[in-house]
Amino acid sequence: MKSVNIHKLTVSLGAKSYPVIIGSGLIKRNEGEVHLPHFKGRQGVIITSETVAGLHLDRLQDLFAGTEYKVTPIVIADGEQYKSQETLFSLYQQMYDAGLQRDGFVCAFGGGVIGDLAGFAAATYMRGIDLLQVPTTLLAQVDSAIGGKNGINLPVGKNLVGSFYQPRAVISDVDFLETLPEDEFFSGMGEVLKYALIAGDDFVTFLEMNYQEILAHNPKILAGMLHLCSRIKADFIARDELEQLGVRAILNLGHTLGHALEKAYAYTGIKHGVAVAMGLVFTAYLSVETGSLSDDELQRILGLLQLFKMGLSVPAEVQGEELLAIMARDKKVAADSLKMVLLRNIGQPFLCTEISPDQMLAAFEKCKQPL
Numbered sequence: 570m571k572s573v574n575i576h577k578l579t580v581s582l583g584a585k586s587y588p589v590i591i592g593s594g595l596i597k598r599n600e601g602e603v604h605l606p607h608f609k610g611r612q613g614v615i616i617t618s619e620t621v622a623g624l625h626l627d628r629l630q631d632l633f634a635g636t637e638y639k640v641t642p643i644v645i646a647d648g649e650q651y652k653s654q655e656t657l658f659s660l661y662q663q664m665y666d667a668g669l670q671r672d673g674f675v676c677a678f679g680g681g682v683i684g685d686l687a688g689f690a691a692a693t694y695m696r697g698i699d700l701l702q703v704p705t706t707l708l709a710q711v712d713s714a715i716g717g718k719n720g721i722n723l724p725v726g727k728n729l730v731g732s733f734y735q736p737r738a739v740i741s742d743v744d745f746l747e748t749l750p751e752d753e754f755f756s757g758m759g760e761v762l763k764y765a766l767i768a769g770d771d772f773v774t775f776l777e778m779n780y781q782e783i784l785a786h787n788p789k790i791l792a793g794m795l796h797l798c799s800r801i802k803a804d805f806i807a808r809d810e811l812e813q814l815g816v817r818a819i820l821n822l823g824h825t826l827g828h829a830l831e832k833a834y835a836y837t838g839i840k841h842g843v844a845v846a847m848g849l850v851f852t853a854y855l856s857v858e859t860g861s862l863s864d865d866e867l868q869r870i871l872g873l874l875q876l877f878k879m880g881l882s883v884p885a886e887v888q889g890e891e892l893l894a895i896m897a898r899d900k901k902v903a904a905d906s907l908k909m910v911l912l913r914n915i916g917q918p919f920l921c922t923e924i925s926p927d928q929m930l931a932a933f934e935k936c937k938q939p940l
C-alpha cells in the first residue's frame with residue numbers, strides 16, 4: 570500500500586480545543602495508538618448506521634478487544650428520516666440500558682446523519698458526555714464532523730433542533746471511503762469545492778492538478794485534500810465557534826440555494842453536496858450579475874466543477890420564483906433582507922445583503938443552461 574502521512578491539526582477553542590487526525594490505516598496502527606488516547610472514560614457506545622455497521626464496525630470494535638473498555642454498539646437504520654426525535658429518544662434509552670454514565674463516551678461512527686444525531690445525543694444525555702467523531706463519508710470527514718454543529722430534523726423542517734457541542738477528537742480515515750458509493754463521494758466533493766472557492770488559488774490549483782487522482786481515490790491525495798479542508802474549517806470555527814460574528818457564516822457559500830433545492834426536492838431527490846455544488850454555480854453567476862466577480866473567474870469556477878463531473882445545470886422544471894420563496898424563509902434572512910455569501914474573487918468570499926430578486930432570478934436562469 571502507498572504510505573500515507575498522518576496529518577494532524579487542532580481546532581483551537583481554548584479548553585475545548587481538539588485534534589483532527591487524518592490518514593489511512595489508522596485503526597490498525599499499533600494497538601489503537603491513534604484512537605484510544607481520546608477515549609477518556611472506560612465505558613461508551615458506538616452509534617452507527619446499518620450500512621457502516623455491516624462494512625466496518627468489526628474493525629472499530631476490535632480496537633477495544635482485550636482492553637478494559639466496555640463498548641456497546643447501537644445501530645440506526647440508514648437515512649435522513651432517522652435524524653428524528655423518535656430515533657433520538659430511542660438512543661437515550663439504549664444509552665441508559667448500556668449503563669452509560671456521566672463519565673462515559675459516545676463515538677459517532679458514520680456519515681453526517683450519524684454525526685448530527687449522535688452529537689446531539691452526547692450533548693444532551695446527562696447534560697453532556699464525551700463525544701468522538703469517526704466520520705466515514707467524505708462529506709462528514711471534510712465538513713460535518715468538525716465544528717460541533719449537531720441536531721435532528723422536525724417534521725416541519727431540517728436541522729431545527731440542535732446545539733453546538735464540540736467533540737474530543739475527530740479521526741478521519743480515508744480507507745472508509747473505499748466502500749462509499751460514488752454518488753455519496755460526489756456529494757462530499759460539493760463541500761470540498763466550496764472550501765476551494767473560499768480558500769483561493771492554492772487549493773483550486775491543487776484540485777485542478779490532482780483531479781484524476783482524487784477521482785481514482787488515491788489515499789495519499791485524498792488525505793491531503795481532507796487536510797486542506799479540515800484546516801480551513803478549523804480556522805473558521807476557531808474564529809467564530811457559534812456563528813455569531815459573520816465569519817463561520819462564510820462556510821455557507823453555495824448553501825442558500827443548495828438548501829432551497831433540497832427542500833424543493835423534499836430532501837430525498839437530491840444529495841446535500843450536489844445541491845451545494847449547484848449553489849456554487851448559482852453563487853458564481855450571481856456574483857457576476859452583481860458586479861463582484863469577473864467573467865474569467867466565473868469560467869475557472871465552472872471549469873473546476875466540470876473536472877469533477879459536477880458541471881451541473883439546475884433541472885428545467887425547478888422554478889426560480891419557487892426557490893426564491895423558499896430562500897426568503899431561510900434561516901439566513903435577517904431583518905427582511907436575504908444574506909448570501911458571494912465571491913469578490915476566488916478566495917474572497919463576503920456576506921452580501923444587497924441583492925435584488927431580479928438579480929437572483931437572472932442568475933438562476935443561467936444555472937439552467939448546460940455548462
Ligand code: NAD
Pocket residue numbers: 618619620621624647648649652679680681682683685705706707708709712713714716717718719728745746747748749750753756841
Ligand atoms: P449520510 O450520513 O446519510 O450517509 C450517506 C449514506 O452512506 C448512508 O446510507 C450511510 O450509512 C452510508 N455510509 C456512510 N459511510 C459509508 C462508507 N464508508 N461506506 C459505505 N456507505 C457508507 O450522509 P452524509 O452526506 O454523510 O451526511 C448528510 C447529513 O449531514 C445531513 O443530515 C446534513 O444535514 C448533515 N450535515 C451536517 C453538517 C454539520 O455541520 N453538522 C454539515 C453538513 C451536513
Ligand code: GLY
Pocket residue numbers: 712713715716718817820821
Ligand atoms: N457546515 C457549516 C458549518 O459547520 O458551519
